[in-house]
Amino acid sequence: MDAPTSQDTAPRTKQQGDRPYTRSMMMLGRLGEARHVGLVLALVILAVIGVVTQPDNFATSSNVVSILALASTIGVITVGATFVIIGGGIDLSVGAVMALASVWATTLATQSYGPYVMALCAILVGTGAGLVNGILIAYGRLVPFIATLAMLVAARGLAQRMSDRRTQLLQPENNAIESLSTTRVLGLPLVVFIFAAVALIGWLVLNRTTFGRRTFAVGGNPEAARLAGINVRRHTLLLYALSGLCCGIAAIIIMARTTTGSSTHGDLYELDAIAAVIIGGTLLTGGRGTLVGSILGLLVFTMITNLFILNGLDTSDQLIAKGVIIVIAVLLQRRGLRSPT
Amino acid sequence: MSNPAAPLLEMRGIVKEFPGVRALDGVDLEVRAGEVHCLLGQNGAGKSTLIKVLSGAHQPDSGQVLWLGEEVRLANPTAAMRLGIATIYQELDLVDGLTVAENIFLGHENARLGFSRRAEMNRAARELLGRLGHGEIPPTREVGRLPAAGKQVVSMARALSHDTRLIIMDEPSAALAHDEVDNLFRIIRELAAAGVAVIYISHRLAEIREIGDRVTVLKDGRAVAVGLPAKHTQTAEIVALMTGRTVEYSFPPRRGGAAGAGAGGPAAEVLRVAGLTLAGTFYDVSFAVHAGEILGLAGLVGSGRSEILETIYGARRASAGRVLLDGRPLRPGDTSVAVRRGMGLAPEERKSQALLLDESVASNISVASMRRYASFGWLDRRRELADVAAQVRALDIRPADPRRPVKTLSGGNQQKTVLARWLVSGRRQGDGETGPAAPLLPPRGALKVLLLDEPTRGVDVGARAELYALIRALADQGIAVLLVSSEVPEVLGLADRVLVIREGHVIHEADAAELAERDVLNMIMEGSAL
Structure with a gap:
């Protein structure tokens, strides 16, 4: 592999100093893509199956839009989950926190302040729950699994209490929220753009900022990170707050798509988000992973759901298929990890 | 040629090589039944390797091991255990969540059809603990709740639960308080009186005088003195044997x-x-x-x-x-x-405390100085890369490729990577044509x-x-x-x-x-x- 790369850089001998490293980034990028080839291939295969089994329904613009809209809610959550998992943690509370944010934002009291305050409310509730998770984990030394499991249960309960277990409808004057899913730009609803923006910003933060680097360091070897002068606790806190923020944004999307706030929203989203991250090649032990992989993993999942619905198949079979895919993906990655070294 | 007068254990010319190091370079050792034989040597002299050979964890490249005068092969830890060799390592290998009795009989539980016979095991454990003068330790107590000294007693009981002829103790007193050491010595004396041989490793000469019968001194993978009388050899003589290097x-x-x-x-x-x-x-x-x-x-x-x-x-x-x-x-x-x-620290445990093993040399070097390459959190990677590359050249880290995963480097180059971490500067330095020694200096006042x-x-x-x-x-x-x-x-x-x-x-x-x-x-x- 040395020969082609040295040819690549031959014309730029002046800057030899930083060439090797830039090359290394390209290498890593390529490696990343190589790792993602499997996922892209899976997407293509699924698309082919879709076209073959449902020639009239699958490749329609309305179906593509519905796949993307479906993906955008969990997609935003997946971005946050990727950060947490690369940072060596886990956040089980995402679905429940999103539900709580949707309920809090759609109470009559909040709704009376208009759509902007509702959106802000959802974001604050999500971030606040994330901060509580982070404080418990980083400073209270709770195991992430336990702290976020407790948050899952408690946030769901609080959402039920606030809503009296009723589905809260968007008031007509707050149509602006709903318009996020009904207004289309370039044929796509705005929520898809929200997802795209969150994913893009997430990618930049993860790959181009000190915050992203520290996330890898903290997840890969917390002791080494601490001894290198990184404030590991504060960083851990921020990671969970970030995950909560993503849940808040996801709550806005789910309100837009369903025109409701409900304590039942986002049931088992945590499993879908974690599964997407893992399929995407992120190590559950932390320190390694990519956001692109997570999003591809999520699209694979969403497309499977879509295919099963279009073909009128049982949702139970869909769950079985997802389980099988998780196992296969992880087995393939393990082989991939071994071979380079 | 089984010989009744033969020593319990004899090792002759044991050689063990690791890549780049000859850890044991022809070691001889002779241990008699019922004696406390002390093993001395500086760090790196080969003590740990010798123990591992003896406990079956390492295979020697050449040399003989004689047990009661007959040549044996310690192919694995089980083989050593079967002969009656038990090892108590520095980090006691007990399972905290199991009871005292369960730990003692771990791996050879008294069981019928897979169901352990608890009452039986507890009784046997109590007997063993009593033999060690620690009848007060309840066999049903969880090991994690015992103090360090108690855990050591459990380790010893476990060693004795087999038919043990030789116990190897690697710095057993390191984790013990003073009075606990006394108790340890009492147990060792009783074991010796019962005919069990003990190989005792410690850096504390006073302990060796007190408990030891004979001393073998290792230096640079060789036994420089075999079987000195522990009580009467002068400290100066022992220290002289341990010091002075063949490799300067x-x-x-x-x-x-x-x-x-x-x-x-x-x-x-x-x-x-x-x-x-x-x-x-x-x-x-x-x-x-x-x-x-x-x-x-x-x-x-x-x-x-x-x-x-x-x-x-x-x-x-x-x-x-x-x-x-x-x-x-x-x-x-x-x-x-x-x-x-x-301030910068290059910690003791390179792999667990210093390196991000999954990441590149470059990431490992810049991890402590990222804020110097960032404005509002945004990394200026070009500047970071230039500095990293300059340090890699200056410290002659090989291979001189910052993209290499740090785990593929040799120990020396990994250590240089850790040092480079504290030397990278925020300032732009030479654009690639710098000589080898130039960028060694961090900017004034940084480190x-x-x-x-x-x-x-x-x-x-x-x-x-x-x-x-x-x-x-x-x-x-x-x-x-x-x-x-x-x-x-x-x-x-x-x-x-x-x-x-x-x-x-x-x-x-x-x-x-x-x-x-x-x-x-x-x-x-x-x-x-x-």
Whole structure:
């Protein structure tokens, strides 16, 4: 592999100093893509199956839009989950926190302040729950699994209490929220753009900022990170707050798509988000992973759901298929990890 | 040729090579039934390897092992156990969540159809513990709730639960309080009286005098003395046997001659440690380090030397005392402040404490100085890469490719990577045409104090010399260096001034040039007296 790369850089001998490293980034990028080839291939295969089994329904613009809209809610959550998992943690509370944010934002009291305050409310509730998770984990030394499991249960309960277990409808004057899913730009609803923006910003933060680097360091070897002068606790806190923020944004999307706030929203989203991250090649032990992989993993999942619905198949079979895919993906990655070294 | 007069165990010409190191270079050892045989040697002399060969964990490359006069092959730990050889390692290998009895019989449970016979096991355990004089330890207690001494007794009971003829104890007293050591010795004497042989490893000469019958001294993978009488051999003789190296390291010259380097110039005091105490680990440690000076801390593993470094750095929080950097106190217990104020630490355990093993050399080098390459969190990767590449060249890290995963590098190059972490600068340096030595210097005022904990552990001889030269060069550029090492010659050869540490106390301070290796060894090993 040395020969082609040295040819690549031959014309730029002046800057030899930083060439090797830039090359290394390209290498890593390529490696990343190589790792993602499997996922892209899976997407293509699924698309082919879709076209073959449902020639009239699958490749329609309305179906593509519905796949993307479906993906955008969990997609935003997946971005946050990727950060947490690369940072060596886990956040089980995402679905429940999103539900709580949707309920809090759609109470009559909040709704009376208009759509902007509702959106802000959802974001604050999500971030606040994330901060509580982070404080418990980083400073209270709770195991992430336990702290976020407790948050899952408690946030769901609080959402039920606030809503009296009723589905809260968007008031007509707050149509602006709903318009996020009904207004289309370039044929796509705005929520898809929200997802795209969150994913893009997430990618930049993860790959181009000190915050992203520290996330890898903290997840890969917390002791080494601490001894290198990184404030590991504060960083851990921020990671969970970030995950909560993503849940808040996801709550806005789910309100837009369903025109409701409900304590039942986002049931088992945590499993879908974690599964997407893992399929995407992120190590559950932390320190390694990519956001692109997570999003591809999520699209694979969403497309499977879509295919099963279009073909009128049982949702139970869909769950079985997802389980099988998780196992296969992880087995393939393990082989991939071994071979380079 | 089974011979009734043959010793219990005889090892002849044991050789064990690891890549780049000959850990055992023809070791002989002879242990008789019912004796306490002490094994002495400096770090790296080959004690651990020898134990591992004896317990079946390592296979020797050549040499013979004779058991009761007959040649045997210790192919694996089970084979050794079957002969009656039991090993109690430093880190006791007990399962905290199981009971005392379950631990004792782990792996050979008294069971019927897979159901363990608890009552039976508990009874047998109680009997064993009673034999060890510890009938008070309840067999049903969870091991995790026992104190260190209790765990040791359980380990011993486990060793005795087989039909054991030889017990190997690797620094058993290191984790014990004084009265617990007495009890340990009582047990050892009883075992010896019952005909069990004990191989006892310790750095504390006083203990060896008290409990040992004979002593074998290892140095550089050879037995330099076999079967000396433990009670009557002079300390000076033992120390002389342990010191002096067949492999001489080359140390760089000190600035302004060997003598009085610290007092030579008006160098500013950079770091002052006053009355630093970490309860239970070290007490009232005070010293100062000047710019350009290398201060060595000599002491045994467990003497508190690493903890002193980590506490200064803020990785542990002192229970008393202060650390002043440039005359201003350092906030305790916060490594990020220490780093920002110009401290760097190369910790003892390179892999678990220093390196991000999954990441590239480049990421490992820049991890501590990212904020210098960032504006509002946004990394200027071009600048980062330029600096990293310059350091890789300056320190001659090989292969000279910052994209390599750091785990593929040799120990010496990994250590250089850790050092480079503290040397990368925020300033743009030479655009690629710099000579090899030019960018070694961090920008003035960036790195002030470098704390090095065992910087040459696991590093081969050639790379050692390079590291020594590098450390001296850094000091010559005005950095104050604090050096911890278990290898006395290394401390004496590299440092300007030396603090000798024993059991958490600074017991001596002197210029390195005025100290002899044997004196230092004598000080750090003699007596557990306190």
